[in-house]
Amino acid sequence: MGVTIKDVAKAAGVAPSTVSRVIADHPRISLSTKKRVKKAMKEMGYHPNANARSLANKSSQSIGVVMPAGADNALQNPFFPEVLRGISRIAHSMDYSLLLNTGETDKEILEGVQRMVHSNRTDGIILLYSQLDDPVVNFLLEYDFPFVIVGKPSDRIDEITHVDNDNVRGGKEITEHLIKQGHERIAFIGGSQDLVVTVDRMKGYQLALEEAGLPYLEEYRIHTEFLESGGQQAVNELFSLEEPPTGLVVTDDLMSIGVVSMLEKCGKLVPEDISLVSFNNVYLSEITRPPLTTVDIHIYELGQQAAKCLIEKVKDKSEPAKRVIVPYTIQHRSSTKEREVPSY
Amino acid sequence: MGVTIKDVAKAAGVAPSTVSRVIADHPRISLSTKKRVKKAMKEMGYHPNANARSLANKSSQSIGVVMPAGADNALQNPFFPEVLRGISRIAHSMDYSLLLNTGETDKEILEGVQRMVHSNRTDGIILLYSQLDDPVVNFLLEYDFPFVIVGKPSDRIDEITHVDNDNVRGGKEITEHLIKQGHERIAFIGGSQDLVVTVDRMKGYQLALEEAGLPYLEEYRIHTEFLESGGQQAVNELFSLEEPPTGLVVTDDLMSIGVVSMLEKCGKLVPEDISLVSFNNVYLSEITRPPLTTVDIHIYELGQQAAKCLIEKVKDKSEPAKRVIVPYTIQHRSSTKEREVPSY
DNA sequence: TACAATAAAGATAACGTTTTCAAAAATGAA
DNA sequence: TTCATTTTTGAAAACGTTATCTTTATTGTA
Incomplete structure (x- = not known):
């Protein structure tokens, strides 16, 4: 059904590996063939198969985002769409996909995360919450899987890159x-x-x-x-x-x-x-x-920073744990008032 | 690094294909080998590689969710986390992953959707909004790609399965x-x-x-x-x-x-x-x-229904276009009051 | 003109599954 | 027993890429 790299190769009169190199913008490829191949790709409407790619690459170009358990109404907090927007911004610009994980209970969340990482569906994970003694964090840590927390880790703070406000x-x-x-x-x-x-x-x-x-x-x-x-x-x-x-x-x-x-x-x-x-x-x-x-607290920025940190970490696992503090600003509006000191 | 189906096969003294069959719960497999294989899987901590699977299967077991363009503050509407929760509920229970797509502009959104479907990363798509003359809808329709709209299509309403309120x-x-x-x-x-x-x-x-x-x-x-x-x-x-x-x-x-x-x-x-x-x-x-x-409008239910419809459609492409109307109820609270008729 | 470099392209083996086809083993009927 | 079924398994070819080697073509230098 879909047109594959082989089809393109045949059409352009080159080997599949050459096409692959064109895709990856490999330096050792002559301008003329590069053009020829690109033309063929365009004409045939070629689009790389992400699954095949991920398989060969051992990297999925996608990052998992974990929302807290939402049995109550916590998730209706506009905080979440807003971080998501920030994360999405960066992810999109770096050609990463977003894999979302929610659940009703902590157990469901943990299972979801485990599934994500075990199945190689994601290269790294962003946690949108931080709570005491989180089994998800423990799992990720133990597994040595790249992740960042939006918020402050409750433990092992120097080992976990996180983006937070002060x-x-x-x-x-x-x-x-x-x-x-x-x-x-x-x-x-x-x-x-x-x-x-x-x-x-x-x-x-x-x-x-x-x-x-x-x-x-x-x-x-x-x-x-x-x-x-x-x-x-x-x-x-x-x-x-x-x-x-x-x-x-x-x-x-x-x-x-x-x-x-x-x-x-x-x-x-x-x-x-x-x-x-x-x-x-x-x-x-x-x-x-x-x-x-x-x-x-600049939620959007929190999201962006988190995504950036994660992608850095994903690209280079030796990247040390970082902490990013995004500055807050105070919005003065009208919910406070000078207190009138009672005059005894 | 990861333990593969071959490792399990070797350990259990069977062929990889047998292991695969055990995973798929294939009927033609003896109880004894099934047990043996399962034991090996457990002992070795085997987890199937989703990418390899998707490649072989031509199906990714994941569904894409598209949020509207969020240049303004529309996304801060708690509507979105709530549908997401409903969708997630069903997706999780059916072992589907959620792929999220947002963007600042309509163009970005469209690109994202195209990337998703072209790259075979997703089996179907849920649109969380419906607007007039949406290029995303046109693309999906033309491509004959499974999708459902949360809301009412602006056009070709009988060809598009959607879940909506009246x-x-x-x-x-x-x-x-x-x-x-x-x-x-x-x-x-x-x-x-x-x-x-x-x-x-x-x-x-x-x-x-x-x-x-x-x-x-x-x-x-x-x-x-x-x-x-x-x-x-x-x-x-x-x-x-x-x-x-x-x-x-x-x-x-x-x-x-x-x-x-x-x-x-x-x-x-x-x-x-x-x-x-x-x-x-x-x-x-x-x-x-x-x-x-x-x-x-029972947002959570909207999400659940949408996910259900989509998965049905994904599993059987010949499934006809459906319309699901989730009933609304009216919440009487205190923002209205009997009008005092002015007495002339 | 010949010979090394170097640059460009091709062949082929992964990557980890599923699936088809074939083979072997077990079962049952004659 | 023996042959035909029916189960149960195995071998091997996909799936669509990438990456490692080779091989071939193109330079530049002596």
């Missing part, structure tokens, strides 16, 4: 923004503590508080994965404290929207009654009400 | 909801008219209006892709009309959030001053303020 500094800086505005009771709402990104951002929050001599209170920290169910109660509790917070650091824009909405149910307005800062600067954070002051 | 009925029904609540001046805000989904939903809107004897006005229709820039102005105009609408049909939850926010800038509250209904029932629409009354 989330603790970002957490610190955004918290300081609240502090500068006069807030003294600042709470933290974040996702699962198994996610490295959560603990980093929280660490930054803690640092800022301590440096400013403000209290870092247990009851000011909420961790919730399912905003709708547990979240409301947690927020209720937070605001029935004797000294409820006036500032909120939330680890994710999507979550922030939920929080703002819960707050309103409690009769609290953002930013009038309570200031809120957030992370990611997803498109949403611009169009929601109020527009969120949020640290822009 | 968007005109959905549009009609949700508009009628507004009408039942006493609204008589209802406007429509949607995305690009090149998107089939937009025109369908608008058609439903129109139908409902006409059936109720309400005016279907040009100046009540807004089409905008970039909500942030053009949108605000459009909304302003809408509400500086002599008779501004009291109800709004918006084609997408994400867009709705933007609209609600713009309305507030104009001093209009949802649902107090204006009722709004929407489409998709993305997680967001539940946590935003107000929670949106929206038609739940």
Whole structure:
């Protein structure tokens, strides 16, 4: 059915190997035959068979992308399409394909990854999340298979190339923004503590508080994965404290929207009654009400960098483990407000 | 490096072809050798090489997924991860891999698709969008390559298997909801008219209006892709009309959030001053303020059905073009309100 | 003009499967 | 037993490339 390298060879009056060399742009090939072959290829509508190529090459020119398990609504986070876009950009420009892996459970994910690498379908893998003690990471490490993490590895950090933001500094800086505005009771709402990104951002929050001599209170920290169910109660509790917070650091824009909405149910307005800062600067954070002051982590760039690192590593396995920190910027919008100091 | 079928054969004392048959669970193979071979496979950690397989088989056991061009923020729509999840679910269960294709421009997308199919990397393709006169569709059709559209084809509808909602009925029904609540001046805000989904939903809107004897006005229709820039102005105009609408049909939850926010800038509250209904029932629409009354199109199910249809088609090319309509349901939440009839 | 270099092209063996065709082994009927 | 079936296995040829050798053609130099 398809036209093969042999057909082209015959048509151009050369050997298949010559055609192959033309494809690979091999130097030792005369201009005249190169032209002749290329003409034949074009005329016959030749397209190399990737599978045959991969087989001969032992390289698939494709990179696997692993999304976290999505039993909950985490995947609806616009973060993912956005990194994907960045990755895709680079992959496309380097002629790599993208192999996607998702799953409902951690087990499914692991199986998927194993299948990918065992079957030689992919040359390297990008992990779009980082959690404590991830079996996927262990597998990849043990197998000595090229991979990069978007985020910060929970372990063996020097052996794993990863691209991340400085989330603790970002957490610190955004918290300081609240502090500068006069807030003294600042709470933290974040996702699962198994996610490295959560603990980093929280660490930054803690640092800022301590440096400013403000209290870092247990009851000011909420961790919730399912905003709708547990979240409301947690927020209720937070605001029935004797000294409820006036500032909120939330680890994710999507979550922030939920929080703002819960707050309103409690009769609290953002930013009038309570200031809120957030992370990611997803498109949403611009169009929601109020527009969120949020640290822009440059998701697209994260994706691009990850893809670049991976491809480097794939091309040269001896490439050392790298860490790329893409700088964040703070998007000041209107979810925070100078705190009016009560005048006793 | 990897252990091959030959190694296993040698270890089990059989021919490679026998091992292959064991893998394929061929009937004509004795239980004893089957066991012996399986044991050898397990012991040696054998995993079939997908590329070799694809080459011999002329089938890659993977399906390509095409996302729309993402120069704007459209891809940040949680719709995409969600369909992807549905597709992935089925693909995984049928042992198919997912090949992802995105691009900044329509041209890039087309190139990507062509590369995928020419190179034999994929057995079939799922298109996650449907727009007027799509060169990708034309290519696929001409090439007679298996594909399915999530959405409604703009053309040659009987030749293209697609899975869709009944968007005109959905549009009609949700508009009628507004009408039942006493609204008589209802406007429509949607995305690009090149998107089939937009025109369908608008058609439903129109139908409902006409059936109720309400005016279907040009100046009540807004089409905008970039909500942030053009949108605000459009909304302003809408509400500086002599008779501004009291109800709004918006084609997408994400867009709705933007609209609600713009309305507030104009001093209009949802649902107090204006009722709004929407489409998709993305997680967001539940946590935003107000929670949106929206038609739940069952995105996950769309994805699953699409994957199923495609795999059927891939396995048997003679499978006729199908249309699957996944039923929608309406999620009543609190973005609409009974209209207080002004008492003259 | 002859002889080494060097450049260009061809032959052929991988790469790891599947599959067709043929051979051997087991079974059953006569 | 023996011959015809029927199972079960093996040998070998695809599948479409790439890459390693050779071989042949083209230079340049003495």
